[in-house]
Amino acid sequence: MSAGKYRHRIRLQEKGHATSGPLGPIPGAWADWEPEAGQGADIPAQVVPLSGRDFIAAGEKQSEVTARIEIRWLPGVKDTMRVLFDGELYAIAAVLPDPTARKHLTLMVSKGVTDGQ
Template structure:
């Protein structure tokens, strides 16, 4: 897709696997790769807590409409993990989704 979708992201889902000797193992697996996206940083902040520096970035990412995208997923963009905090559908025609995301503190 041309135009405003100049970036590419990968959407991931959390997968839990039951281990043979008991317990679970959790990992993130790719759900959709090379998804066209528009990435708009909204804010960034740095602070010091417990003598360690942390940074957090909030962004809005718009992708073409994909059924099944939920806020328990995460996405990868430019080597960074973003937790999806909200999925906002296009209210008129199901042409796109707006994903409110953040990176840094929780890393999805």
């Protein structure tokens, strides 16, 4: 596993509990997920765009981009999280573990239709 492979930086975010805002509680606000204490929220990754498509749904033009993101093995990554990469939010559709050595995770992600929700 070469270090140059993971040249991108992503942030994993998870929906938190209700937090207080200036107008009262904010239910389920998103917050950066930190894998281990002191490791930081920026995770080295390889981001590979797979496809993009435009379609008409509910009378409006929509677009969707799907991608594959590979990261080093991190316990606790779930498909209920989302990914922040290069200012864009991606919803995680699936978390695929390395079946043999637990060296990496593959995240199948999409953006556009769900807006990272």
